Amino acid sequence: MxxxxxxxxxxxxxxxxxxxxxxxxxxxxxxxxxxxxxxxxxxxxxxxxxxxxxxxxxxxxxxxxxxxxxxxxxxxxxxxxxxxxxSPSALAAVSPDPSRSPDQLSARWLLALGARLVQEVGALLTGASRAGRRVSAFGIDAEVRFAPATDRTAFANELAQAVAALVGHYHDEFTPGARSHRVIVGLHQIPAAPSGAPGSPAEAQQKTGGIPANDDPEARRTTGEPAMTRPFEIEQEATLPASPEQVWEAIATGPGIDSWFMGRNEVEPHEGGTAAMDTGGNREESVVTAYEPGKRFATRTATVEDGRFMAFEYLIEGRDGGSTVLRIVQSGVLGDDWQDEYDALRRGWPFHLHTLREYLAHFPGRTGIPVFAMAPSGEQPAQEIRAALTHGLSLPSPVAVGARAHAEPAGLPPVDGEVTWSDNERIEVRTADGIYTFHHFPGVVLMFHHLFGPDTDSAEAAWQQWLTGLLA
The missing domain is CATH 1.10.10.10 (Winged helix-like DNA-binding domain superfamily/Winged helix DNA-binding domain)
Structure with a gap:
């Protein structure tokens, strides 16, 4: 066998x-x-x-x-x-082709390389089995842990240089009968093991008599038992239509962050300074742990008693043609409801990076005024909340990107724009002078708008009234 x-x-x-x-x-x-x-x-x-x-x-x-x-x-x-x-050859018409969009920093390209590996080595094994021969191959499997994301970048650069040097030394272009070999080197984060799987934290806790897998956070809170926390890391990458300097202004200054992210933000421009975000009167502060203009910006919150903290790292790399690659690493330790928190963070980042791209593409050189509104939705089903939002924005259902939106908050000019994002939890509309985002989660509806036009003083109160009336 x-x-x-x-x-x-x-x-x-x-x-x-x-x-x-x-x-x-x-x-x-x-x-x-x-x-x-x-x-x-x-x-x-x-x-x-x-x-x-x-x-x-x-x-x-x-x-x-x-x-x-x-x-x-x-x-x-x-x-x-x-x-x-x-093998991908079983789905030949749709099998991945690494030559279509080669990008060393793309996880999807790495997946395409892996698919080609399965296809080619599988074909070699099939042929060798029929001929009763062995296939000559070589593989290395190793694990490495990185502290800052910059170490991972340095490792990848050194690895690429070492492989290029070896290939250049041994490659023979001219000798007749020389056989071509494929060299594939990949680096990716190891996914967390499913709860209860061998090696997973839950399985380890069961073996060591720690917190059981069916742990009840509320019971621990009432009995004074320690909270169950979980370390995490999320990596995201986006190619943005802006220069490194423009991206830096957007991610490392208060007015820049106000123009695409959440809340009202302040950043002291030096390592050891304070970065703060205020959302509806809730102010959260962190320490600037890296400040390298045009290259790297990082912050970290204080560690609370149960070990929870949050850290952000932004890495900027300019590309030819005036675009910029932004890599974001969010890491830290989550609390009792870590699974829900992690899922929410993971789902949110593609949306936020899309909003950043919209800002840089359509409002370059301008800074937005942030507008925040929140209204509880109680026990109303998610479908009803979604229906109320789509009705208030004069949108069809289901909401599709490209649809035209129209809203009339009292005391403000009518809002007419185009839907640029729509998923099960969010709708984003871009107008000539603003980016309007609507978020609906169990029990609450939130709005984070970024306004670039004049006369924004009364906008927050008007949108709060609009949202409250919508859910009444």
Missing amino acids: LNVAAIEEPAAAEASLDPIRSRILAALAEPGSAAMLAARLGLPRQKVNYHLKELERHVLVELAEERRKGNVTERVYRATAASYVI
Whole structure:
């Protein structure tokens, strides 16, 4: 039995993905007959026989031996491999092509490289198996931990230089019969193990007698037990239509942050200074831990008693043509409701980076006045809240990007604009003089607007009245 095999034919891939057949494949890690499998899996023998024939037809199982029992011959099968991967060649029309958009800093390009690796090595293994030969290959698997994101960047640069030097030294362009080899080097963050999986924090807690997986945060709060916290890290990257200097102004100055992010912001422009955000009277402060104009900006909140804190790091890199790559790393320690907090943060960053792009593309050189409004939605279902927002903005349902929005807050000029973002929690509208964002979450609706026109003094009160009336 092979340790791993590549499935290259679409029909074989379809056969392997059938739930019953995948159970049979797993069970046939040890040889078994239809009768044995039927008893083990709790299925009728006739059904097992049918699926075995289909798996054998696609060379996913093979005959191990035949046993004579009286007048009956029992066929014993085994899987052809202990595990399988489906080659992208099984989906040839839509298989990833790394040559389409090569970008060393793109996770999607790395995924395309990995897909090509599966396809090419799978084809080599299939051919070698038929010829009874081995495939010469070499692989390295290692884990490395980085503290600041700058260390990761430096590591990637040094690794790229080392690989380029080796390739340049050994590459032979002219000798007849020289064989081409593929070299792939990748670096990516290791995803957190699912709760309860081997090696996951929950599994470790169960083994060590720590906080159980079905822990109740509210019970701990009332009994005085310590809170359960969880470290996290989120990385995002965006290519922005602006110079590094413009991006720096947008992410490292109070007026710049006001123009696309949340709340009213202040930044003391030096390492050790204070960065503050005020949202509806709730002021949060952090310390500037890095201040390198045009390159790197970082902040960190104080660590509270249970270990929670939040850190942000922004890395700026100019590109040809006047664009800039911005990499953001948000990290820290979350509290009792860490899963919900993490999911909310992860979902929010693509939206915020989109808003930053809208700001830099449509309002360059200008700073916006932030407008904040909030209204509780109580127990109203999410569908009703969404319907109220779409009605208030004169939008069709479902809301699509490109749709025209219209609203008339009392005392303000009518708002006419285009929807530039719409998901299950947010709608964003851009007008000639503003970016208007509407967020609806369980129990609350929020608005963060960024206004670039005149006469904004009464805007916050007017929008608060509009939102309150909408949910009344």
